[in-house]
Every structure is written in C-alpha cells, then in structure tokens.
Amino acid sequence: MSAVANLQQPLERPRRNVSRRRAYTTLIVSGSIVFVIVAVAVLAPVLAPHNPDRLFPNGLSAAGNPLGPSRAFPLGTDQFGRDELSRLLWGGRPALLISVIASVFSSAVGILLGVAAGYLGGWVDTLISRFVNILMSFPLTLFAVAIVLIVSPSLINLIIIIAAIYWTYTARLVRAEVLTLREQDFVSAAHALGATPWRLMIRHLMPNVLDTVIVRGVLTMAQVFLLEAGLSYLGVGVQPPTPDWGLMIAQSQNYYGADPGLVLYPGIAIAVTVIAVTQLGQSYRALRRRA
Amino acid sequence: MAKRTMAVLSAATLGAVLAGCGAGSTSPAGSGANHSSPSAMVVTWSSNPQTIDPRKIYDGEDWNIGRSLYVGLYDISAHGQLVPMVAKSAPDISDHGLVYTIHLNPKAVWSNGQPVTAQDFVYALRTELSSQFQSPDTYLWWMIKGASAYESGKSAALGIKALGAHTLQYTLSTPYSAFPYVLGVPASFPVYPGAISRVAADPVTDGPYVVAQWKTGQSMTLNQNSHYTLEPRTYPKHLQFDFNVNPSVGVLRVENGQADLVADGIPSANYQQLKANSQYAADITAGYQPAVILLALNERVKPFNNPLVRQAVEMAINKKHLVKLMNGRAQVANGVLPPSLPGFGSDIPNPYPFSPTKAKVLLKKAGYPHGFSTTLGLASEQTGGSQIETEVEADLKAIGIQVTAKPLPTEASAQAQMPMMTYSWYMDYPDPADFVSGFLTSPAIVGGSNPAFLNDPKLDQMEARASAMPLGAARTALYKQIDERAMKDAAYVPLFYPELTYFHSSRIHGFTYPAVYFPAIYSQLKISGN
Numbered sequence: 001m002s003a004v005a006n007l008q009q010p011l012e013r014p015r016r017n018v019s020r021r022r023a024y025t026t027l028i029v030s031g032s033i034v035f036v037i038v039a040v041a042v043l044a045p046v047l048a049p050h051n052p053d054r055l056f057p058n059g060l061s062a063a064g065n066p067l068g069p070s071r072a073f074p075l076g077t078d079q080f081g082r083d084e085l086s087r088l089l090w091g092g093r094p095a096l097l098i099s100v101i102a103s104v105f106s107s108a109v110g111i112l113l114g115v116a117a118g119y120l121g122g123w124v125d126t127l128i129s130r131f132v133n134i135l136m137s138f139p140l141t142l143f144a145v146a147i148v149l150i151v152s153p154s155l156i157n158l159i160i161i162i163a164a165i166y167w168t169y170t171a172r173l174v175r176a177e178v179l180t181l182r183e184q185d186f187v188s189a190a191h192a193l194g195a196t197p198w199r200l201m202i203r204h205l206m207p208n209v210l211d212t213v214i215v216r217g218v219l220t221m222a223q224v225f226l227l228e229a230g231l232s233y234l235g236v237g238v239q240p241p242t243p244d245w246g247l248m249i250a251q252s253q254n255y256y257g258a259d260p261g262l263v264l265y266p267g268i269a270i271a272v273t274v275i276a277v278t279q280l281g282q283s284y285r286a287l288r289r290r291a
Numbered sequence: 292m293a294k295r296t297m298a299v300l301s302a303a304t305l306g307a308v309l310a311g312c313g314a315g316s317t318s319p320a321g322s323g324a325n326h327s328s329p330s331a332m333v334v335t336w337s338s339n340p341q342t343i344d345p346r347k348i349y350d351g352e353d354w355n356i357g358r359s360l361y362v363g364l365y366d367i368s369a370h371g372q373l374v375p376m377v378a379k380s381a382p383d384i385s386d387h388g389l390v391y392t393i394h395l396n397p398k399a400v401w402s403n404g405q406p407v408t409a410q411d412f413v414y415a416l417r418t419e420l421s422s423q424f425q426s427p428d429t430y431l432w433w434m435i436k437g438a439s440a441y442e443s444g445k446s447a448a449l450g451i452k453a454l455g456a457h458t459l460q461y462t463l464s465t466p467y468s469a470f471p472y473v474l475g476v477p478a479s480f481p482v483y484p485g486a487i488s489r490v491a492a493d494p495v496t497d498g499p500y501v502v503a504q505w506k507t508g509q510s511m512t513l514n515q516n517s518h519y520t521l522e523p524r525t526y527p528k529h530l531q532f533d534f535n536v537n538p539s540v541g542v543l544r545v546e547n548g549q550a551d552l553v554a555d556g557i558p559s560a561n562y563q564q565l566k567a568n569s570q571y572a573a574d575i576t577a578g579y580q581p582a583v584i585l586l587a588l589n590e591r592v593k594p595f596n597n598p599l600v601r602q603a604v605e606m607a608i609n610k611k612h613l614v615k616l617m618n619g620r621a622q623v624a625n626g627v628l629p630p631s632l633p634g635f636g637s638d639i640p641n642p643y644p645f646s647p648t649k650a651k652v653l654l655k656k657a658g659y660p661h662g663f664s665t666t667l668g669l670a671s672e673q674t675g676g677s678q679i680e681t682e683v684e685a686d687l688k689a690i691g692i693q694v695t696a697k698p699l700p701t702e703a704s705a706q707a708q709m710p711m712m713t714y715s716w717y718m719d720y721p722d723p724a725d726f727v728s729g730f731l732t733s734p735a736i737v738g739g740s741n742p743a744f745l746n747d748p749k750l751d752q753m754e755a756r757a758s759a760m761p762l763g764a765a766r767t768a769l770y771k772q773i774d775e776r777a778m779k780d781a782a783y784v785p786l787f788y789p790e791l792t793y794f795h796s797s798r799i800h801g802f803t804y805p806a807v808y809f810p811a812i813y814s815q816l817k818i819s820g821n
Contacts, residue, residue, distance in 0.1 A: 053684075053688065055612060055681070055682065055685045055686075057609075060615050063563060063566075064617065064618035065563050079560070079616070080616060080685075081612070081615075081616070239696065240681060240684070241684050241685060254560030255560045256560075257560075258564055
C-alpha cells in the first residue's frame with residue numbers, strides 16, 4: 001500500500017459515517033412525510049370538513065366560477081362548487097391504495113418467479129425470462145392505457161393491470177441476484193444436506209433477496225403512484241366523481257389561468273408523495289448497503 | 292336531431308393549460324396581422340367532419356361546412372322564415388296539402404357550370420333513402436309517400452318526381468304543414484349525379500364555396516364558387532377549417548390573430564377571463580341554441596318502468612345549479628320545446644320542482660327506500676366529469692341512487708337501451724313537429740331516436756293531428772298540450788336549453804344567430820378590409 005493510500009485511510013471512516021447519517025436523516029424525514037400522507041388519506045373521512053362529492057349551492061360565484069379560500073372552504077371550491085380541501089384530503093386514497101396493493105402483489109409474484117427462474121434455470125428460466133422481456137418491451141403507460149380501455153377502468157382492474165406489469169421488474173432483479181447466490185457456499189451446503197429445491201428457494205434464497213425486494217417494492221410504489229395519476233389524468237384511471245389527484249388536475253387544467261390552485265394543490269401533493277416515497281426507498285437501500 | 296357536439300367540454304390536453312397562461316393578454320382579438328391569408332376566415336374545431344355529402348350530414352360542424360358548399364330549395368332565415376334559394380318561390384300546395392310543386396331558379400348552377408335540375412333532387416333523395424346508403428337523415432322523410440317501403444327495398448315508388456328540368460314535385464302520404472321547412476335542411480340539398488366517393492371527397496357543389504384542399508384530420512380550405520350567383524352574396528373569399536384543435540387552444544389562437552373563430556364556443560375555463568377583458572367586449576357573441584338537453588329514463592328497464600321512480604329523478608336534479616356550473620350560459624328547461632319554438636310553455640308550471648326530500652318519498656313509495664344502483668350512458672364529450680355527469684351523479688346520490696357513468700359511442704346512443712342516458716335534440720327546422728315526431732313518439736322508437744322508449748298512443752295521435760294542422764294558434768296550443776303530456780309521463784328530464792358563446796377575431800363582422808341548429812353562416816360573415 002502506498003503512503004498516499006495510508007494517509008487517506010483515516011479519512012474514509014468519518015465520510016462513511018457522514019453519508020450514513022445523511023441517509024438515516026433522509027429515511028426519518030421521508031418516512032415521516034409518507035406517514036403523514038398515509039395518515040391523512042386514512043383519516044380523510046374524519047379530517048375533511050365536507051363531503052368531497054357534495055356540490056354546494058353557495059360553492060360558486062354568481063357567475064358560476066370557483067370560489068377562492070374562505071372560512072367555509074379553506075382552499076376554495078372547484079369548478080363544480082365542491083370543497084377543494086376535502087377533495088384534496090380524499091384524493092390521495094385511490095392512488096395510495098392502488099400503489100400499496102399493486103406493489104405488494106407485484107413484489108410477491110416477482111420474488112416467486114425471479115427465484116424460480118434464477119435457481120431452477122433451464123426451460124423455466126428461459127420461459128420466465130422471455131415472458132419478462134416481452135412484457136418489458138411494451139411502452140409502460142401505453143400498454144396500461146390499452147388494457148384499461150379493453151377491460152374498463154375500475155379500482156380492482158387498475159390494481160390487477162398495474163401489478164401484472166410491475167412484477168417483471170422485481171422478477172428480473174431477483175433472478176440476477178439468485179444467479180449469484182446459488183453459487184455461494186451456504187446454498188451448496190444446504191443442497192448437500194438434502195434440502196429440496198422448493199425448501200432451498202423458500203428458506204434460503206428468498207430471505208436473502210428480501211432486502212432487494214423491499215427496496216424495489218418501495219420504489220415501485222412511487223412509480224405506480226405516478227402511473228395511476230397519469231392514467232386518471234388521461235381519463236382511464238379513477239373515474240369521476242371519485243376524488244383523485246390525477247383526475248383533479250385533468251378536470252381543472254383549463255382553469256390554470258383563472259384559478260391556479262385547482263391544478264397546483266393536487267400537483268404538489270403528487271410531487272411531494274412521489275419524492276418522499278422514492279427517498280424512503282433509496283435511503284433504506286443506502287443504509288442496508290452500508291450496514 | 293340528436294347532436295353530439297355541445298359547448299360542454301371535457302378536453303384533456305396541455306394546450307388548455309397554455310390557453311390559461313395566455314388568457315391574461317390584453318391585445319385585441321386577432322387583428323388579422325398573423326393570418327397566413329388576410330382574405331381567409333380561419334375556423335378552429337375540436338373535431339373532424341364525418342362527411343361533406345349533404346345526404347349524410349347530421350350534426351356538428353358538418354352542418355356548417357355543408358351549408359357553405361351546398362344550397363337547397365330553401366334556406367331558413369335568422370327569424371325562422373323560408374328563403375327561396377334554388378327554388379324560385381314558395382311551393383304550390385295542392386290536393387289537401389299532399390302535393391308540393393316547386394319551380395327551380397334557372398340561375399342555380401353547379402360549380403362545373405351545369406344547371407341544377409329537378410332530376411338532381413330526385414337523384415339525391417333516392418340515393419339517400421336507399422338502404423345501401425345508410426344515411427342517418429332518413430327519419431326526416433317519413434312523410435314522403437312510399438318512403439318506408441322504398442327504404443326497406445319493397446318498392447321502387449317514391450313520392451318525388453321531376454316534371455321537367457326545372458319543376459319538382461313531392462307527394463306526401465299524410466299532410467305535414469312543416470314540410471317546406473324540411474326542404475331547408477342539408478339532407479334535402481341536391482347532389483350532382485356521379486360516384487358516391489366523389490361526392491364524399493371532392494364534390495361538385497351548388498353553394499357559395501368549393502373544396503380547394505382537404506387534409507383529412509388536419510384542415511379543409513374552401514374557395515368561393517365562381518359559378519354561384521344566388522343571393523345573398525358571399526363575403527369571405529376563402530374559408531379555412533382547422534380540425535382537432537382543443538377549444539382552449541382555439542381561443543388562444545384567436546387572441547394571437549391565428550384564427551378568427553372557435554366553432555365549439557368558449558370553454559367555461561376561458562369564459563370569465565375573456566368576459567372580464569374589455570378589449571374583447573365586441574368579440575364575444577352569445578345566443579341561445581334552438582335545442583334541449585335531456586336525461587332519458589328508459590321506460591322498458593327496471594326500475595325506470597315505474598313512473599314514481601322517474602318522477603323522483605325529475606325532482607332530484609338541481610337544474611339551477613347545473614346552469615350555474617355552465618356560467619349561466621343556459622336556461623333551465625321545464626319542457627321539451629325550446630323557447631324559440633311555437634308551443635314553448637313558459638307559462639306552464641313545472642310539474643316537478645326541485646325537491647330531494649319529495650324525491651326520496653317517491654322512491655320509498657316506489658319500493659326503493661334505500662335507493663338503487665344504475666348506469667348512466669354518456670355521449671363521449673360528456674364523460675370525464677362534465678357538468679352534466681357531475682351534477683346528475685351528485686344529485687341522484689343525494690337521494691340514494693348510485694350512478695355509474697358509461698361512455699357511449701354517439702351513433703349508437705339512442706339504440707343503446709341504457710337505463711338512463713343524456714340526450715340532446717338540436718332543431719332541424721323551426722317547428723315543434725321536429726322535436727315531437729323526432730324523439731317523443733313511438734315511430735321514433737323504431738327509428739332509434741327515442742332512447743326513453745316513450746310509447747304513448749294518445750301522444751302519437753295528438754302529434755299526428757297537430758302535424759297535419761295548418762300553422763297557427765290552434766296547432767301551437769296542441770303542441771303545448773303534447774309537451775305537457777310528455778312531461779307528465781316523466782320519461783325525459785329536460786335539463787336546459789343551451790347557449791352558445793362564440794369568440795371571434797375583431798376583424799369578423801355580421802354575426803347573426805339563425806333559427807336552426809348551429810348558428811354560424813360563414814358565407815355571410817364579413818372580414819374587415821376585404
């Protein structure tokens with residue numbers, strides 16, 4: 001080892017500590033934001049001052065325009081005379097629900113098929129990998145739009161379609177990791193002790209890829225959140241009058257000049273949620289790597 | 292005529308956002324400085340023409356483009372009067388109102404210089420009514436002798452014949468005093484005999500303009516027809532239609548001098564900003580459309596086969612609030628006949644005033660104390676949270692009826708047999724018979740234009756009697772009774788009579804709102820400096 005390298009040695013530990021601290025801080029901050037967003041969505045029926053679907057007779061100006069903020073309507077009303085704050089509080093529920101359920105399903109399917117492809121190899125690997133490649137070759141949003149238009153948009157259909165798309169990313173990642181893991185000693189040892197392939201996959205391989213799957217699952221949540229907002233914006237996601245941030249932007253976009261809040265509030269909500277969830281996943285990954 | 296194009300907009304493009312950004316502009320609306328051709332009037336439209344063949348023209352901008360290319364025997368003036376065009380004068384009516392003889396104006400010629408003859412009208416109607424042609428306008432000709440048998444291919448006889456090059460004769464199966472008005476709608480216009488494909492793409496026309504260029508899905512340019520000599524004279528030298536332009540983008544283009552008119556009208560989001568800008572005071576023109584927007588409740592489908600349920604829906608809809616959602620650019624409707632028609636019942640008390648409480652009581656009486664779930668069929672432009680969809684869903688939810696909206700392809704709307712659907716009827720000609728025979732009678736069920744399946748033999752008899760009566764007070768009174776009777780049945784919930792607000796460039800003058808369907812007669816608009 002050179003003298004220069006020796007001089008650098010003592011400096012590396014504090015830098016690693018700093019980046020670890022930074023990752024930890026990010027995890028706490030982003031985790032808190034996600035917690036607040038989820039809590040608000042869950043408690044929306046209690047927190048919202050009004051029924052989000054109610055058209056208030058006094059919710060529009062005499063000329064039929066949305067109202068600005070007031071005591072009765074803290075964020076004003078939308079173009080239908082509905083309370084904007086109530087719709088904003090309720091509006092995260094569909095996207096959160098879809099992203100959580102779709103992420104859990106896609107992770108479960110992805111880990112099962114990814115481990116099977118990576119460990120079993122042969123025709124099983126070929127079949128799963130080809131199928132993954134085919135699915136991933138489609139433009140994601142267009143593919144989702146096409147399927148939704150065929151099966152009609154509903155909450156359950158959206159969850160199924162999104163989960164059916166996103167499992168491929170997890171499967172590919174897990175397969176790559178299992179290809180490395182299966183060559184390691186603990187797998188050979190388990191095999192030598194008579195573990196069946198099924199037991200080996202479930203008891204030995206899956207726990208070792210769980211961290212990767214969790215990180216991938218959290219990042220998938222952010223992506224699904226954006227995809228759901230995009231589908232609703234395009235009119236093929238959550239259907240009116242259900243409050244949904246993407247749909248709120250779509251319905252109010254023509255009011256950007258007259259009443260920017262109608263577009264900005266749900267837009268900011270989407271941006272904050274996606275950034276927080278992404279940061280949560282990335283900081284968790286950073287901490288696990290450094291552990 | 293059921294129309295799919297409305298001022299209710301559900302656009303979802305970035306252009307709308309851009310329009311909002313540009314709405315703060317204080318420059319006059321399009322002085323014309325940016326126009327590629329100062330003598331061209333540029334019209335933007337959010338859709339595409341389905342056809343320019345008058346035998347198939349049914350709605351939307353097709354109607355206005357058709358009227359720019361063709362003229363028929365008569366035109367219908369802004370005051371609802373018949374104006375002879377290809378006809379020399381009013382028809383000679385004989386044989387107890389069954390035979391109409393019309394003499395043609397020899398000055399009427401096609402764009403290739405050939406004279407318009409009576410045979411051209413015979414050719415147009417015979418092809419239009421043939422089953423192979425599949426025209427959506429055949430319902431207009433039910434009173435022509437032999438029309439039904441001819442349409443079904445059972446007979447070649449049809450009540451139209453040429454009595455010479457310039458004399459045309461129609462024979463009716465039953466007296467129909469509004470028949471001369473039928474001769475003013477595009478579906479009655481003549482067609483130069485030739486291949487159908489030619490008429491559809493590059494037609495020989497007898498109107499003020501000819502097609503200079505048509506880029507499907509993009510634009511259409513019309514030039515003045517040099518052979519056209521009929522009155523009134525044509526003003527713009529060229530008309531340019533730009534298709535698939537979001538209405539908010541259209542507004543922005545007019546503001547920037549790149550267009551003269553937004554054919555869709557002004558979207559709600561842009562309306563107040565434009566109104567608030569004094570620079571545009573002279574560039575906004577508003578008028579009621581001769582139309583009614585309704586909710587059809589299918590009498591053949593449970594639970595709407597129960598009159599109490601239909602009455603409950605009638606009382607649950609807050610029409611005043613719906614009109615407010617449209618910036619007040621509509622009038623609450625309590626009957627099917629719009630205000631500009633004889634028979635409009637402004638003095639008739641609304642049998643179903645807004646009362647959610649009474650609506651709930653009616654539902655309970657009908658056996659639905661906890662409401663029910665149903666489907667609302669929506670024309671495509673009304674989906675995605677339009678004012679109608681939002682109001683109907685919210686109002687019915689308030690009395691326990693859960694509504695799931697389902698988009699419908701408009702062509703199939705009336706045949707869709709939805710439990711409930713939005714519906715509209717825009718006037719073809721200024722007579723109540725157009726509305727009543729159009730969608731309130733049992734023959735309209737067969738024709739597919741009565742989506743509530745209202746089947747009232749007494750109402751059918753009243754309509755048959757009224758349509759045969761000479762125009763006048765007695766006939767008007769009978770139509771008023773028909774309107775009241777239809778309202779009592781509650782198969783249709785009249786929502787509002789729409790208003791269309793145009794935004795046009797400051798160089799456009801002479802805007803008038805004619806009595807029928809879509810307001811703009813482009814050939815009559817004047818461009819400053821031309």
